[in-house]
Amino acid sequence: xxxxxxxxxxxxxxxxxxxxxxxxxxxxxxxxxxxxxxxxxxxxxxxxxxxxxxxxxxxxxxxxxxxxxxxxxxxxxxxxxxxxxxxxxxxxxxxxxxxxxxxxxxxxxxxxxxxxxxxxxxxxxxxxxxxxxxxxxxxxxxxxxxxxxxxxxxxxxxxxxxxxxxxxxxxxxxxxxxxxxxxxxxxxxxxxxxxxxxxxxxxxxxxxxxxxxxxxxxxxxxxxxxxxxxxxxxxxxxxxxxxxxxxxxxxxxxxxxxxxxxxxxxxxxxxxxxxxxxxxxxxxxxxxxxxxxxxxxxxxxxxxxxxxxxxxxxx
Ligand code: SF4
Numbered sequence: 001x002x003x004x005x006x007x008x009x010x011x012x013x014x015x016x017x018x019x020x021x022x023x024x025x026x027x028x029x030x031x032x033x034x035x036x037x038x039x040x041x042x043x044x045x046x047x048x049x050x051x052x053x054x055x056x057x058x059x060x061x062x063x064x065x066x067x068x069x070x071x072x073x074x075x076x077x078x079x080x081x082x083x084x085x086x087x088x089x090x091x092x093x094x095x096x097x098x099x100x101x102x103x104x105x106x107x108x109x110x111x112x113x114x115x116x117x118x119x120x121x122x123x124x125x126x127x128x129x130x131x132x133x134x135x136x137x138x139x140x141x142x143x144x145x146x147x148x149x150x151x152x153x154x155x156x157x158x159x160x161x162x163x164x165x166x167x168x169x170x171x172x173x174x175x176x177x178x179x180x181x182x183x184x185x186x187x188x189x190x191x192x193x194x195x196x197x198x199x200x201x202x203x204x205x206x207x208x209x210x211x212x213x214x215x216x217x218x219x220x221x222x223x224x225x226x227x228x229x230x231x232x233x234x235x236x237x238x239x240x241x242x243x244x245x246x247x248x249x250x251x252x253x254x255x256x257x258x259x260x261x262x263x264x265x266x267x268x269x270x271x272x273x274x275x276x277x278x279x280x281x282x283x284x285x286x287x288x289x290x291x292x293x294x295x296x297x298x299x300x301x302x303x304x305x306x307x308x309x310x311x312x313x314x315x
Contacts, residue, residue, distance in 0.1 A: 001253070001283035003276060004211055004290055006203040006262035012196030013297040014096030015040045015266050018073035021094040024305045025070055026052055027312065029090075034063045035070045036080065037125050039094070040266035041222040043243050060084055068092070073266075074125035075099040077132020092302050098164055098194045099126055103133050105188050109159045110134030115152050117141055117185070119174050120163030124223055127163055143170070147177040159186040164194040165224035165265070167231065168201055195297060196265045197224045201231055203292040204262055208232050212256040214239040215248075217271050218264030225264025232260070244271040245278035253283060 011019075018039050025033050031053020038046050038056055046056060060083040063069055068090045071080070075095040084091040109116050116138045120127040131138045141147055152158055160178055162171050171193060178185050208214050214232035218225025218241055225241055232239035237260075240252060253259065259279065263272050279285040301309055 001256065001279060001285040002258045003279060003285045003287045004207055004258060004260045005272075005276070005287055006200075006207050006260060007289055007291040008196070008199050008203065008293060008295045009261075010217070010263040010265070010267050010269050010272060012194070012265035013295075013299045014073050014098060014194070014196070017299040017301060018094040018096065019045065020309070021092065021302055021305055022049055022054060022070055024301070024309055024312065025068060025092055026054065028305070028308045029068045033068050033070060034089075035072060036060065036076060036084075037072045037074065038221075039070070039072045041074075041219055041225075042264075042266040042268070043219045044268060044271055045266065060087060060089070063087065063089055066090070070094055072125065073099070075103060075129035077129050079132050080129075092304055094302060095129075096164070096194075097299050098192075099129070102126075102130050102161055102164065102192050105161055105192070106130055106133045106138060109161075109186075110137035112157075114157045114159045114186070115139065115154065117150065117158065117160040117178060118162070119160060119166065119171055121223060124163060126165070126223075130161070130163075141174060141178075144174055144177045147174060147181060150181070152182070155182050156184055158182050158184065161188070162192040163223070164192055165197045165227065166193055167227040168193055168198055169231075170227075195295070197227070199293045199295060200224065200228055200262060200265065203290075204228050204231050204260070205235075206292050207260050207290055208235050208237050211237065211258040211260040213237065213253060213258075214260045214262070215275060216241045216262055216264060217244070217267040217275060219243055219266070222264045222266050225267065228262055228264060242275070245275045248275070248278060250282060253279075259285070
């Protein structure tokens with residue numbers, strides 16, 4: 001068996017920053033550190049932090065007054081920030097700057113009196129946070145069918161935004177429908193689907209042609225990981241989204257001589273390597289890395305952690 005290992009894969013700049021933030025917050029304040037929702041959508045990462053004393057909550061009122069709280073990479077609505085303030089929580093913010101960009105665009109359009117069409121997945125943490133910035137001005141659409149149902153007050157003041165982790169192809173289909181129905185619809189000059197989502201999808205698109213099976217490392221609730229699996233499946237490949245090698249079955253590979261391995265933006269490299277080891281053990285696999293694009297994006301830590309991070313580094 002030959003393994004094609006896609007690059008780039010795995011952790012993006014936003015996930016790296018969020019994970020470093022939680023690590024440093026635990027070191028600085030000691031456990032428990034409360035985290036609003038999963039720090040990133042990955043079971044392995046969440047369980048590792050749970051063992052170190054992070055407590056993941058779904059509601060602010062689960063956090064004892066005065067505690068330390070971290071907002072996850074997916075961002076939160078202003079209502080959640082207010083609730084944290086009202087409870088006198090020491091709140092730190094590990095929202096990815098590319099999610100914050102979408103929040104700021106929503107605020108800008110809403111202030112200018114626009115109706116905003118947000119393309120995204122209902123119930124996703126990021127979508128809930130973005131919609132919370134201007135609930136009265138934002139309408140959510142998930143697919144082309146939703147576009148046909150839209151009722152808007154003023155077609156001359158309309159803009160669209162997207163969740164950062166969508167399928168580029170699906171989003172373009174919805175955007176084309178929106179433009180067909182509302183030719184004057186506006187959008188930010190630079191799209192909202194983030195660089196990491198686009199690059200990982202491009203790698204699957206380019207590399208999956210010549211393989212028999214595609215294995216995506218990532219959790220079921222990770223939007224960008226799900227999109228990678230779907231992309232491979234749409235290309236006619238047998239494709240699996242797994243948290244790690246424990247989810248694999250020998251039968252998945254009975255007719256496979258070439259396997260593509262990639263990982264969503266929240267999946268750690270350790271689970272990629274464990275999966276490779278599993279395939280080497282069972283199929284005597286060899287590995288070839290194929291680099292489609294270089295990435296050099298880096299996001300700064302939340303301000304309140306920067307001095308402490310420098311101290312830790314100097315030790
Ligand atoms: S996937 Fe994109 S938007 Fe999400 S945390 Fe990573 S860089 Fe930020």
